[in-house]
Amino acid sequence: MNHLQSGSLKLGLLxxxxxxxxxxxxxxxxxxxxxxxxxxxxGPIGLVAEYSLLQERGITKMYPLVAGPLPAITSPxxxxxxxxxxxxxxxIADNLxxxxxxxxxxxxxxxxxxxxxxxxxxxxxVVNKLKVHEFPLDILPIDTDLLSMxxxxxxxRLFVDAxxxxxxxxxxxxxxxxxxxxxxxxxxxxxxxxxxxxxxxERMSADLTSPIAPDIDNLVLIDRSTDLVTPLATQLTYxxxxxxxxxxxxxxxxxxxxxFLTKQEKDRIRPDETPPNKKLILNDSDExxxxxxxxxxxxxxxxxxxxxxxxxxxVEESKxxxxxxEYKQFVSKLPHIQAAKAALAxxxxxxxxxxxxxxxxxxxxxxxxxxxxxxxxxxxxxxEFVDDCIGRGDPLxxxxxLMCVQSCCGNGLKPKVLEAYRSGVVQGYGYRHQLALExxxxxxxxxxxxxSKTFAYLRRYLKLNVEDINEQNPADxxxxxxxxxxxxxxxxxxxxxxxxxxxxxxxxxxxxxxxxCKQTLxxxxxxxxxxxxxxxxFFIGGVTYAEIAALRFLSQRGKSTxxxxxxxxxxxxxxxxxxxx
Amino acid sequence: GVPLTHHQMQSLTIKVVIDRLIQRNLWPIAxxxxxxxxxxxxxxxxxxxxxxxxxxxxxxxxxxxSDEMLAxxxxxxxxxxxxxxxADIARKAIECKxxxxxxxxxxxxxxxxxxxxxxxxxxxxxxxxxKAVANGDSYTLYDVIADLRDYMPALNFQSxxxxxxxxxxxxxxxxxxxxxxxxxxxxxxxxxxxSQGLCRVEDSFFDITVENKITSLKDAKMDFMRGKGQGEFxxxxxxxxxxxxxxxxxxxxxxxxxxxxxxxxIHQTIxxxxxxxxDKKADNVRKEFKVPERKYWFMMTAGLSSKRDxxxxxxxxxxxxxxIGYVPFVEACLKYDQKHEAEKYIHKVPPxxxxxxxxxxxxxxxxxxxxxxxxxxxELIRVLERCGTANRNVSERIHGYITNLQ
Numbered sequence: 001m002n003h004l005q006s007g008s009l010k011l012g013l014l015x016x017x018x019x020x021x022x023x024x025x026x027x028x029x030x031x032x033x034x035x036x037x038x039x040x041x042x043g044p045i046g047l048v049a050e051y052s053l054l055q056e057r058g059i060t061k062m063y064p065l066v067a068g069p070l071p072a073i074t075s076p077x078x079x080x081x082x083x084x085x086x087x088x089x090x091x092i093a094d095n096l097x098x099x100x101x102x103x104x105x106x107x108x109x110x111x112x113x114x115x116x117x118x119x120x121x122x123x124x125x126v127v128n129k130l131k132v133h134e135f136p137l138d139i140l141p142i143d144t145d146l147l148s149m150x151x152x153x154x155x156x157r158l159f160v161d162a163x164x165x166x167x168x169x170x171x172x173x174x175x176x177x178x179x180x181x182x183x184x185x186x187x188x189x190x191x192x193x194x195x196x197x198x199x200x201x202e203r204m205s206a207d208l209t210s211p212i213a214p215d216i217d218n219l220v221l222i223d224r225s226t227d228l229v230t231p232l233a234t235q236l237t238y239x240x241x242x243x244x245x246x247x248x249x250x251x252x253x254x255x256x257x258x259x260f261l262t263k264q265e266k267d268r269i270r271p272d273e274t275p276p277n278k279k280l281i282l283n284d285s286d287e288x289x290x291x292x293x294x295x296x297x298x299x300x301x302x303x304x305x306x307x308x309x310x311x312x313x314x315v316e317e318s319k320x321x322x323x324x325x326e327y328k329q330f331v332s333k334l335p336h337i338q339a340a341k342a343a344l345a346x347x348x349x350x351x352x353x354x355x356x357x358x359x360x361x362x363x364x365x366x367x368x369x370x371x372x373x374x375x376x377x378x379x380x381x382x383x384e385f386v387d388d389c390i391g392r393g394d395p396l397x398x399x400x401x402l403m404c405v406q407s408c409c410g411n412g413l414k415p416k417v418l419e420a421y422r423s424g425v426v427q428g429y430g431y432r433h434q435l436a437l438e439x440x441x442x443x444x445x446x447x448x449x450x451x452s453k454t455f456a457y458l459r460r461y462l463k464l465n466v467e468d469i470n471e472q473n474p475a476d477x478x479x480x481x482x483x484x485x486x487x488x489x490x491x492x493x494x495x496x497x498x499x500x501x502x503x504x505x506x507x508x509x510x511x512x513x514x515x516x517c518k519q520t521l522x523x524x525x526x527x528x529x530x531x532x533x534x535x536x537x538f539f540i541g542g543v544t545y546a547e548i549a550a551l552r553f554l555s556q557r558g559k560s561t562x563x564x565x566x567x568x569x570x571x572x573x574x575x576x577x578x579x580x581x
Numbered sequence: 582g583v584p585l586t587h588h589q590m591q592s593l594t595i596k597v598v599i600d601r602l603i604q605r606n607l608w609p610i611a612x613x614x615x616x617x618x619x620x621x622x623x624x625x626x627x628x629x630x631x632x633x634x635x636x637x638x639x640x641x642x643x644x645x646x647s648d649e650m651l652a653x654x655x656x657x658x659x660x661x662x663x664x665x666x667x668a669d670i671a672r673k674a675i676e677c678k679x680x681x682x683x684x685x686x687x688x689x690x691x692x693x694x695x696x697x698x699x700x701x702x703x704x705x706x707x708x709x710x711x712k713a714v715a716n717g718d719s720y721t722l723y724d725v726i727a728d729l730r731d732y733m734p735a736l737n738f739q740s741x742x743x744x745x746x747x748x749x750x751x752x753x754x755x756x757x758x759x760x761x762x763x764x765x766x767x768x769x770x771x772x773x774x775x776s777q778g779l780c781r782v783e784d785s786f787f788d789i790t791v792e793n794k795i796t797s798l799k800d801a802k803m804d805f806m807r808g809k810g811q812g813e814f815x816x817x818x819x820x821x822x823x824x825x826x827x828x829x830x831x832x833x834x835x836x837x838x839x840x841x842x843x844x845x846x847i848h849q850t851i852x853x854x855x856x857x858x859x860d861k862k863a864d865n866v867r868k869e870f871k872v873p874e875r876k877y878w879f880m881m882t883a884g885l886s887s888k889r890d891x892x893x894x895x896x897x898x899x900x901x902x903x904x905i906g907y908v909p910f911v912e913a914c915l916k917y918d919q920k921h922e923a924e925k926y927i928h929k930v931p932p933x934x935x936x937x938x939x940x941x942x943x944x945x946x947x948x949x950x951x952x953x954x955x956x957x958x959x960e961l962i963r964v965l966e967r968c969g970t971a972n973r974n975v976s977e978r979i980h981g982y983i984t985n986l987q
Binding site: 115116161162163164168203359361364387388390391392393419422423426427428429430431432434435438441 | 691716723724727747750754755779782783786811814815818819821822825844845846847848849852870872875876878879880883905909912937940941963966967
């Protein structure tokens, strides 16, 4: 995990602080500990502290938090580590039934305690058996330029439940970042939620007195509701597709095993046995992944071929080695070549897996339907392809996703179209989904048309639809969706033009409140004057890998600013919709 | 001045000396002493100034200027000093029976929890609620709402919470976990009939018998009728669902298969009927719920193929010109690995559209030939992308075709 120090912002600092906080929290509990984890946590915690480190701090065994009684406990303490949600509280109460009196039980809330949860424990009669602690891990580094709060249901909580406590956590996360990297001098933002967060951040910054010179020059807060089209569109970068099709969580993905088994492994499998799934860790420490991840999927195959050829020629070269010196050189390169070969094999298998789905008729037809909507084609009527998907009984998430794209691209649907779609869903999938339709409406994803067609205007003003894109050698960020530049990223591109000062007027073209303020720096601290500025972009409500790829593209190409991305969570269209239904 | 020997000062300690100066109301000297001794502002100057402020508050002769101005004057004197607790000064004002002054002073307090606690004590419930909402920390907000509910008479609490839209949302969420009946009542009191109706709909899914479900939905329908806007759509959809439950119940009775239809959607009901060989009943459901023809053809295809009735499927496909084309038939056959059957339907697909079904069937050679006959380079490329190392002869052929066409 040392690669975290290699980015322009040394995120290793943040990770180390989180690690210290975790250890401090655990050390407050004396003696050996059995830990019971909320199942959303091992991923994030694994990024902060390795298992061996936890073992050194007295953790003897670990179990997932599920219903039912606990297995036999051998240590003097049992520590539940959990996010504040009610179903976890129910499971904990279940676990505490028949608790042995000689074991001490602790509950660590991450990141903060919750009155509702503690009341629930009170109602279930177990609150007196537990000692309550907090582990305030608000945000953690996922990669050298990426931070996430891993709040996977943030979109629903913010835009359906209006649960603004997340905004408080976002402000606290920014406070943590400012505590390590200095108060950020300039703040921009778009959207009502950004406005609220900006106000909280300003208040908290006033209390930061330590004189750290600011490492980050700008903060941009983006409320997800200012760009709903982008997370709904199907991502076409290598990393984006892995997430869309198989789910990438805290840099880990689980894949079907067949393509990763060697011939001998395949022969050894008995007929009644199913081989276990293949788990892969994909982040910047894998060099090849670093090169492939942000490419458009069509450029990945040719890249892999080129690498294969490169490796083959390196091996060939060795055969022509004459002197001892040349042999020595080759032998020293050998481990690197072996590693590269292994990585090549792995990524080739992953690409084959993705290709099977990407080349399928269902995928291509769905993609074409989406792209037509994003290009503004026929938004005013019931789309026959969508209707047929309902008729065929295609997965509900797929159908709803397409309807939402149509709605968001047209700033809503015509009343007759909306009614036809709603009836279609109820008739095809069942009455209970009508509640899902209500939620999609509350979230602004599937609504009746409002008067102004903002997305159509922004499409033209910001040139979001780009033709003749070169997927192998892209010249513009629209390559991440093969022809659509993500609105959020284009906005940032225009906000920070090359070789010119920031242009905040662009923010006013997008509906919703705008934030633009300068924070007072602590006494004696000056803003930095380096050649390239750093901008922290915080997506409130979720960010996609495609947007991250687009921002990396801008960072590498442009001479304006380097982007570091932070978000409440990393998401994709299927996740977004499925959590609402 | 106060004469003091060095020895005395040492035995008393600096803190005590400053305290004695403060108690004699000698604030300027005390402040200058703190400054001179470089005592940090939070410990030294702020104590001095706070004491002065509390004294000022207790002064009766300052009644002739308004409380607002007095508070502003105090703020002016104190504003450069960090670590001032306006909450403490406000507490003093409360002690001196000057609640308005206390309220004015609280406006300057930055720590929300302190501010809110005292606002509740001052019975400024509205302000307390506003501040709690603005603070954003839901832990505090639920705490405050619970406190307000305890302190205020019920009716006043109701009207307060309903007047603050954001607080209301939190309260309703709180009630959802705690007290669904109360939640229901709240919706009623807010004339939010749609939400009431939706509550009933949610409950109906937990009802066990169909009769109970129907009763819940009938009540929900009444609620939706009173709501405006989306009420209309919800009303008609609920009406249809009541009709569907009744229809499904009678199907279960007639076919003597309990618990097999209730809960399915209209489409799923029809597909199941076709799959069970009940074509006539399926057609009745179609008529009753005015299912459009396109959708019905999809359902027939799904139903017939799932019971592997290939002859039946073929007969159906010939009954009239298919409104959905023949590709869905190909898909249905391929779903059950009936490649031979699928091919029959591919022949019925017009040539310009045949490449897609050939690709679905994995027939790359035929797809390639068809694309060539169609003179469609794009389709040829599509087929090419599907060619792996096993189909090298096909991909070579395609390269040749593409060159011919260009």
